[in-house]
Amino acid sequence: MIVAFVSRGPDCCSSATGMKKGYTLGRDDMDMSRMPPLHTVHDDRGAKFTDFGGWEMPVSFDSIREEHAAVRERAGIFDVSHMSEIDVTGPDAIELTQRLTTNDVTRLEPGNSQYACITTDKGIILDDTIVYRLADRDGEPLVRFVPNAGHDQQMYDRWVDHRDEWGLDATVENVTDEWAMFAVQGPEAEGLMTEAADSAAADLSWTEFESFEIAGVRCLVSRTGYTGEDGFEVLCPASDAEPVWSALDCQPCGLGARDTLRTEMGYLLSGQDFDPDEEPRTPLEAKIEFTVALDTDFVGRDAIAAQKDAGVDERFTGLMLEERGVPRHGYEVTDTDGEPIGHLTSGTMSPTLSEPIGLGYLNAGVEAGETVHVRVRGEPKEATVTTPPFITD
Amino acid sequence: MSFDVPEDKRYLESHEWTSTDDETVRVGITDFAQDELGDVVFVELPSVGDTVTAGETFGVVESIKAVSDLYSPVTGEVVAVNEALFDEPELVNDDPFGDGWMLEVDADDPTGHDALLSPDAYAAQIE
Numbered sequence: 001m002i003v004a005f006v007s008r009g010p011d012c013c014s015s016a017t018g019m020k021k022g023y024t025l026g027r028d029d030m031d032m033s034r035m036p037p038l039h040t041v042h043d044d045r046g047a048k049f050t051d052f053g054g055w056e057m058p059v060s061f062d063s064i065r066e067e068h069a070a071v072r073e074r075a076g077i078f079d080v081s082h083m084s085e086i087d088v089t090g091p092d093a094i095e096l097t098q099r100l101t102t103n104d105v106t107r108l109e110p111g112n113s114q115y116a117c118i119t120t121d122k123g124i125i126l127d128d129t130i131v132y133r134l135a136d137r138d139g140e141p142l143v144r145f146v147p148n149a150g151h152d153q154q155m156y157d158r159w160v161d162h163r164d165e166w167g168l169d170a171t172v173e174n175v176t177d178e179w180a181m182f183a184v185q186g187p188e189a190e191g192l193m194t195e196a197a198d199s200a201a202a203d204l205s206w207t208e209f210e211s212f213e214i215a216g217v218r219c220l221v222s223r224t225g226y227t228g229e230d231g232f233e234v235l236c237p238a239s240d241a242e243p244v245w246s247a248l249d250c251q252p253c254g255l256g257a258r259d260t261l262r263t264e265m266g267y268l269l270s271g272q273d274f275d276p277d278e279e280p281r282t283p284l285e286a287k288i289e290f291t292v293a294l295d296t297d298f299v300g301r302d303a304i305a306a307q308k309d310a311g312v313d314e315r316f317t318g319l320m321l322e323e324r325g326v327p328r329h330g331y332e333v334t335d336t337d338g339e340p341i342g343h344l345t346s347g348t349m350s351p352t353l354s355e356p357i358g359l360g361y362l363n364a365g366v367e368a369g370e371t372v373h374v375r376v377r378g379e380p381k382e383a384t385v386t387t388p389p390f391i392t393d
Numbered sequence: 394m395s396f397d398v399p400e401d402k403r404y405l406e407s408h409e410w411t412s413t414d415d416e417t418v419r420v421g422i423t424d425f426a427q428d429e430l431g432d433v434v435f436v437e438l439p440s441v442g443d444t445v446t447a448g449e450t451f452g453v454v455e456s457i458k459a460v461s462d463l464y465s466p467v468t469g470e471v472v473a474v475n476e477a478l479f480d481e482p483e484l485v486n487d488d489p490f491g492d493g494w495m496l497e498v499d500a501d502d503p504t505g506h507d508a509l510l511s512p513d514a515y516a517a518q519i520e
Contacts, residue, residue: 064457065432256431256458324479326435326455348457349434356435377453
């Protein structure tokens with residue numbers, strides 16, 4: 001039995017791995033991996049690890065199925081310290097970030113955050129990110145944005161290069177290694193956070209954040225997440241990560257469950273559902289037009305506006321397999337006559353539904369409810385086009 | 394972490410096991426293999442009457458996170474398939490050497506089974 005982990009790119013389960021003696025779950029450059037601050041704590045807890053964007057991260061602690069169910073039914077905590085953090089401050093911090101992200105940063109009050117894309121001048125998504133407007137620092141605006149794992153140097157360079165090109169006055173800092181990041185997700189997350197932070201966590205509305213003290217450690221707590229459940233994401237100093245992790249006591253979850261949870265919701269995974277090289281897509285094709293403020297001036301704006309006028313040829317959607325099998329990244333989708341109409345970028349067996357689900361790009365004319373075929377190892381299998389999310393309250 | 398390596402089985406480096414009653418050879422995947430895969434959600438197996446060949450793939454096992462080919466330890470005709478796995482693939486996790494078995498093969502060369510890895514040799518491999 002030779003295991004081929006099915007996703008590609010900087011993802012929780014990347015790379016082909018022979019399960020021979022001395023096998024590694026991850027790439028050959030594992031020695032160069034970056035480690036989350038709590039790597040040893042997770043190892044002692046029995047976590048399995050995998051490479052994700054150059055970081056050696058827990059892929060599971062118990063089983064993906066148990067961890068997934070805990071988040072849907074109770075609460076789970078994820079170590080997502082592989083996420084990047086870039087701070088931008090100074091008189092032009094807002095303008096610089098406004099011109100490099102698709103959403104409208106000027107609408108953010110201190111204490112609020114927004115989801116946005118970072119696009120090329122052709123409108124192709126380089127990464128997706130959360131932009132936080134923090135309290136002013138020394139009288140100057142301060143923006144922190146959180147790109148995906150392994151993108152910190154690239155995005156730091158992008159901000160610095162454009163700052164210099166445009167002659168703007170802003171300081172850019174890559175603070176990724178200074179912060180640990182945890183996500184506490186699930187219907188019981190609010191109660192857990194209220195208790196651990198001795199706070200009015202319930203008063204935070206979605207995308208708002210506040211400074212809370214957890215186990216004596218000052219943390220930035222936002223009401224955000226990537227699971228479809230209520231929950232919080234916590235940034236705390238890397239050196240004080242352990243007491244914070246321990247105080248938020250619930251089922252530890254790895255990146256495997258994070259992937260199945262987000263797939264059930266139809267959330268995009270950077271580097272897999274879009275990728276500037278392997279899967280170049282605009283926010284319109286990726287069905288996240290809500291991240292795009294066309295009334296602002298950002299890199300890629302004109303190309304996206306032109307595509308909005310012309311219409312997209314393909315768009316991101318979902319399907320459910322009607323036969324035994326599992327949809328996977330890279331599988332071709334055809335109509336029932338065998339004509340190609342798209343391909344999948346993600347797929348799994350939904351732990352919540354116990355049904356095989358897939359995400360990918362299909363011709364814009366294909367409608368929800370249509371029967372299509374997914375080619376699984378060359379064999380056409382019947383599937384029904386389904387607009388995600390696959391699960392609803 | 395230690396894994397079961399039953400004494401009454403033989404093993405492949407690629408983590409399949411075999412047992413034999415001198416009539417047929419039964420095939421499955423090991424405790425180590427099921428643990429590496431995690432939650433098994435799909436198993437694809439040949440049909441009764443098909444031929445399998447030693448060293449070649451006979452099917453596929455998929456977990457939530459991984460897809461893996463299955464390699465046949467022996468050459469011969471498939472005489473039984475564990476169809477319970479189609480509805481309950483998690484049997485591979487729960488009982489890899491028992492209810493999670495996959496195939497029974499009428500082996501062309503029943504002694505081929507003895508040439509596979511001993512329990513000790515396989516246990517050393519996964520140490």
